[in-house]
Amino acid sequence: MQFLTLVAVLALMSAAVYRMGRGRAQALAVTGVHRLHSLPSYYGYYVALWCGLPAVLLIAGWLSCEPYILRALVVGALPPEAKALPAARLSLLMNEVRQLAASGDFRFSSSPIATAAAEQYRVLRANSFGAMAVIALSLAIVGGFYGMRSISPKLRARNRVEAAVKVFLVASSTLAIFTTIGIVLSLLFESLLFFDKIPLTQFLFGLDWSPQTAMRADQVGASGSFGAVPLFTGTLLISVIAMLVAVPIGLLSAIYMAEYANPRFRSVAKPLLEMLAGIPTVVYGFFAVLAVAPFLRNLGQSIGIPIASESALATGLVMGVMIIPFISSLSDDVISAVPDSLRHGAYGLGATRSETIRQVVIPAALPGIIGGILLAVSRAIGETMIVVMAAGLSAHLTANPFASVTTVTVQIVSLLVGDQEFDSPKTLSAFALGLVLFLVTLALNVVALHVVRKYREKYD
Amino acid sequence: MSTTSDAYLRQDADAAAGMAKITAGDVNVHYGDKHALKGINLAIRANEVTALIGPSGCGKSTFLRCINRMNDLIEGARVTGLITLDRQDIYDRELDVVQLRARVGMVFQKPNPFPKSIYDNVAYGPRLHGLAHSTADLEEIVVTSLERAGLYDEVKDRLDEPGTGLSGGQQQRLCIARAIAVSPEVILMDEPCSALDPIATAKVEELIDELRENFTIVIVTHSMQQAARVSQRTAFFHLGELVEVGDTEQIFTNPQHKLTQGYITGRFG
Ligand SMILES: Nc1ncnc2c1ncn2[C@@H]1O[C@H](COP(=O)(O)OP(=O)(O)O)[C@@H](O)[C@H]1O
Ligand SMILES: [Mg+2]
Numbered sequence: 001m002q003f004l005t006l007v008a009v010l011a012l013m014s015a016a017v018y019r020m021g022r023g024r025a026q027a028l029a030v031t032g033v034h035r036l037h038s039l040p041s042y043y044g045y046y047v048a049l050w051c052g053l054p055a056v057l058l059i060a061g062w063l064s065c066e067p068y069i070l071r072a073l074v075v076g077a078l079p080p081e082a083k084a085l086p087a088a089r090l091s092l093l094m095n096e097v098r099q100l101a102a103s104g105d106f107r108f109s110s111s112p113i114a115t116a117a118a119e120q121y122r123v124l125r126a127n128s129f130g131a132m133a134v135i136a137l138s139l140a141i142v143g144g145f146y147g148m149r150s151i152s153p154k155l156r157a158r159n160r161v162e163a164a165v166k167v168f169l170v171a172s173s174t175l176a177i178f179t180t181i182g183i184v185l186s187l188l189f190e191s192l193l194f195f196d197k198i199p200l201t202q203f204l205f206g207l208d209w210s211p212q213t214a215m216r217a218d219q220v221g222a223s224g225s226f227g228a229v230p231l232f233t234g235t236l237l238i239s240v241i242a243m244l245v246a247v248p249i250g251l252l253s254a255i256y257m258a259e260y261a262n263p264r265f266r267s268v269a270k271p272l273l274e275m276l277a278g279i280p281t282v283v284y285g286f287f288a289v290l291a292v293a294p295f296l297r298n299l300g301q302s303i304g305i306p307i308a309s310e311s312a313l314a315t316g317l318v319m320g321v322m323i324i325p326f327i328s329s330l331s332d333d334v335i336s337a338v339p340d341s342l343r344h345g346a347y348g349l350g351a352t353r354s355e356t357i358r359q360v361v362i363p364a365a366l367p368g369i370i371g372g373i374l375l376a377v378s379r380a381i382g383e384t385m386i387v388v389m390a391a392g393l394s395a396h397l398t399a400n401p402f403a404s405v406t407t408v409t410v411q412i413v414s415l416l417v418g419d420q421e422f423d424s425p426k427t428l429s430a431f432a433l434g435l436v437l438f439l440v441t442l443a444l445n446v447v448a449l450h451v452v453r454k455y456r457e458k459y460d
Numbered sequence: 461m462s463t464t465s466d467a468y469l470r471q472d473a474d475a476a477a478g479m480a481k482i483t484a485g486d487v488n489v490h491y492g493d494k495h496a497l498k499g500i501n502l503a504i505r506a507n508e509v510t511a512l513i514g515p516s517g518c519g520k521s522t523f524l525r526c527i528n529r530m531n532d533l534i535e536g537a538r539v540t541g542l543i544t545l546d547r548q549d550i551y552d553r554e555l556d557v558v559q560l561r562a563r564v565g566m567v568f569q570k571p572n573p574f575p576k577s578i579y580d581n582v583a584y585g586p587r588l589h590g591l592a593h594s595t596a597d598l599e600e601i602v603v604t605s606l607e608r609a610g611l612y613d614e615v616k617d618r619l620d621e622p623g624t625g626l627s628g629g630q631q632q633r634l635c636i637a638r639a640i641a642v643s644p645e646v647i648l649m650d651e652p653c654s655a656l657d658p659i660a661t662a663k664v665e666e667l668i669d670e671l672r673e674n675f676t677i678v679i680v681t682h683s684m685q686q687a688a689r690v691s692q693r694t695a696f697f698h699l700g701e702l703v704e705v706g707d708t709e710q711i712f713t714n715p716q717h718k719l720t721q722g723y724i725t726g727r728f729g
Contacts, residue, residue: 341572345635347533348566349585349642350558359584364575 006059006133010140014052017144021047024151038158046157049164050147055136062132070128074121082113097121187438190431197425198226203432205229209395211415211426226429228436230395234312234405238387239380241316241401242323246380247373249320250327257328258335259357270332277325285389288318293390300402310392310404319386326376334368334452335361367451374448378441384409408433481506481646481676482527487541489522489531496522498700500541504693509668509677511687511708514697515723520680523697524648527678528564529557545646562589565639567649571631573623573638578615581623581634582606585642601641609637610667629660636667640675647671649679653686665690684724688712696720 022044029036036043071094075083082093093114100106100118109115151157195203206227253273257266293314300307307313338361346356362369392404393414415430422428480503489497497519504510512520522531529550531537543550550560562585573581582602585591592598602619606612611633615626623634632652639647649668653661668677668690681687687694688708695705696719704717715721 339572341568341570342574344530344533344566344568345572345574345638346584348528348530348561348568349588349638350561351588352558355588359588360574 002129002133006136010052010055010136013137013140013144014048017051017147018044018048021045021148021151024148025157028151028153034153036153037156042157042161043151043155045161046155047144047147047151049161051140051144053164054143055140058136058139059132062128062136066125066128070121070124073124074117077120078117079113082117093117101125184438187431187435190428191435193423194425194428194432197428198432202226203228203429207397209411211411211429224425226425228408228433230397231406231408231411231433232436233397233399234391234395235381235407235409237312237399237401237405238316238319238391238407239377241313242319242380243373243377245317245320246323246327246376250324250376251331251369253324254328254331254335255357255362258332259353259361270329274325274329276322277329279322281322281383281385282389284318284322285386288314288386288390292318305402307402308392308404310390311402312391312405313401315387315390316401318390319380319383322383322386323376323380326379327372330372330375331365331369334365334372337368338364367454371448371452374444374451378444378448381444382409382437382441384413388413408437412437479503479505481546482678483542483544483547484523484526485542485544487523487526487539487543489519489526489540490538491534492536496700497526500702502695502702502705504676504678506676507672507674508693509672509679509691510693510695511691512678512680512695512697513682513684513687513723514703516682518697519700520697521650524566524650524678524680527646527648528561528566530566532557562642563644564646564648565642565644567632567635567639567647567652569651570655571628571635573626573631573634575622575624577620578606578623578626578634579619582637582641585638589642591642605637605641606634608640608671609633610663610670611637627660629656629663632656632660632664633667636664636671640671644675646676646678649677651680651682654682661686684712684726696723698723 022040025036025040025043029040074097075090075094082090085093096110096114097117098121100109100114101121104122106115106118109118203226206225207229208225208227209230210225212224257270257273261269293309293311296311296314297307297309342360342364343356346360351359387407387410391410392406393410394404395406395411396403398405412430412433415427415433420427482504484500484502487497487500488495500523502523512523514520525531525534526539526543527545527550529539531539539551545560545563549555574584576584579602582605583592583598586598586601592601603612606615611630614630615621615634623631626634632655636647636652653664656664665686668679671677672692679687679691691708693705694708694711696703696711696715696717698719704711704715704720706716711720712724715724
């Protein structure tokens with residue numbers, strides 16, 4: 001609440017200063033002999049930036065350091081017996097202190113030590129906020145004054161504002177990039193912890209996956225075995241089935257849309273097809289579980305093939321349907337991008353329409369189509385919801401589409417759902433699997449984008 | 461479109477004498493509401509180069525596209541009148557468009573080699589129409605076509621490289637070789653040199669002159685010098701109408717019509 005007030009005050013000050021700066025510049029323009037370098041509103045922005053930006057930066061910096069400083073101060077003031085607690089207990093205590101301080105209700109405090117620390121924490125935090133508010137507001141006032149003082153016809157306000165905008169944009173994109181790097185690094189770090197316990201070769205080439213590790217040393221049958229090959233083959237099997245559905249249907253419908261359909265039909269059918277991509281994957285998931293799997297099982301029964309109710313086939317079929325629009329939409333784009341001059345060249349030689357499409361248009365569009373397929377494959381491999389709902393949990397090493405298999409994503413989910421210790425190989429193996437998944441989809445994406453770009457260059 | 465229509469009877473003297481390879485009788489083309497060609501009567505003689513000239517938008521390309529029925533591909537285009545190739549109505553229901561286009565080849569304004577190898581570009585037509593009975597046959601066709609297009613010496617060591625990697629002028633000669641490879645009787649060229657530099661243009665013009673021996677050529681050009689250099693007959697179009705047609709020399713030295721005169725002396729266009 002207080003914080004929102006502070007921000008609102010700062011915003012109001014910036015707005016006020018903007019008007020003042022603009023007014024001042026307009027006045028200069030009327031009275032002065034010199035022409036203004038920029039439009040008056042740029043002077044306004046310039047002053048507003050001077051007023052708001054330093055204060056905002058201060059607040060951001062302050063808030064990101066505050067917890068650490070407060071914690072250090074509170075821990076420093078704890079009685080010696082509390083200070084001597086092991087690190088984990090100490091951190092528990094500090095958590096309680098923070099919560100007590102936040103609620104302001106000390107009735108449920110576990111110990112007088114916590115109560116005292118919470119009181120101190122409250123006071124410190126209030127002081128800290130007060131100090132921050134005072135400094136930020138003074139910074140805003142000083143900045144505003146400085147900005148107003150520097151207004152003169154020669155001031156290149158427009159260029160300065162431009163520079164500020166650019167810095168802001170660079171900062172935003174840097175933030176996005178660093179987030180990505182951070183995610184990858186944490187994945188890598190946890191995976192290294194895993195590979196400390198389980199050798200890389202066992203993980204990559206082992207044929208047996210049963211990640212239950214013993215909680216107690218004397219537990220039976222829970223040694224934990226982390227051979228990920230069955231997961232890889234399961235993922236592969238389901239993806240292959242999905243692509244067997246999606247590639248022909250997607251490609252053929254793209255050809256129809258791009259080459260045969262009349263514009264009116266196309267304008268209706270294309271959005272409909274693309275709507276498939278907008279259906280939440282969880283809906284596909286229960287479609288697979290409730291409709292496709294029972295249907296296949298019954299079908300299998302009637303023709304004498306045993307089909308598991310969590311068969312790779314059912315999952316792959318539904319995932320394939322989900323992927324159709326990726327392939328059809330991307331292929332449609334690349335097919336439409338093949339210049340008409342090529343088609344006319346073929347027609348001019350006496351080729352029929354389907355000959356032209358088969359022999360000239362598709363080969364010309366092939367790199368783009370392959371790029372689209374690769375993107376779709378990476379989508380299939382990373383798909384989680386459908387497989388979590390429809391595929392099995394037990395890791396069978398099989399190429400039989402009627403059997404139940406499990407995938408990398410399913411295992412990651414089941415490893416991380418529920419209680420877990422973050423130092424057991426069982427939990428850590430999820431990160432190793434995540435890393436593999438990330439590397440594979442990254443490679444697919446890089447190759448696909450490269451292929452697509454190569455193709456684009458040729459016709460632009 | 462019966463063969464005894466007035467239009468047919470109104471053919472000029474050449475047609476009556478049976479010298480014409482292609483005749484157009486009262487040809488009208490509409491694009492939707494737009495009347496793009498108006499009552500064209502024209503006879504094109506065999507083994508000659510006929511140039512179609514006129515300001516842009518006057519319907520030269522449209523007329524050219526009538527001859528191999530490429531207008532069929534344009535939505536909303538409607539062609540009426542009579543066009544014959546060797547006295548046979550090419551818009552006849554019985555006639556197979558695909559075969560017509562094998563007899564009437566086309567070279568486009570912008571070189572449009574397929575993204576295939578040089579060899580496959582030239583072999584495309586023969587393969588399509590089953591003109592070669594063996595690989596040796598096919599190779600022979602490809603080589604002679606490239607030779608006749610004056611390109612063979614430049615590309616003989618890299619026949620398996622993509623045709624799109626050639627220079628603009630080479631690409632256009634590759635497209636000519638591709639058209640020749642199906643042994644058409646007529647070759648239509650729509651401003652074949654407009655995307656080429658002067659040296660490449662000179663090569664293609666030279667080639668056109670040689671090709672005249674074996675093919676009937678109709679060329680659209682916006683360059684009067686080019687028309688004068690390569691053609692024997694010239695037809696001048698203006699606003700969808702055929703204003704004047706005659707021997708190239710006569711058109712350029714002694715035009716009968718004031719519009720023609722204005723155009724070739726560069727007063728408009
Ligand atoms: N595909 C088309 N759709 C509609 N109008 C067209 C089309 N092609 C050409 N036209 C029109 O027909 C007229 C003749 O065009 P065109 O034959 O291309 O002229 P030229 O080749 O002599 O420059 C022009 O006015 C043009 O706008
Ligand atoms: Mg034209």
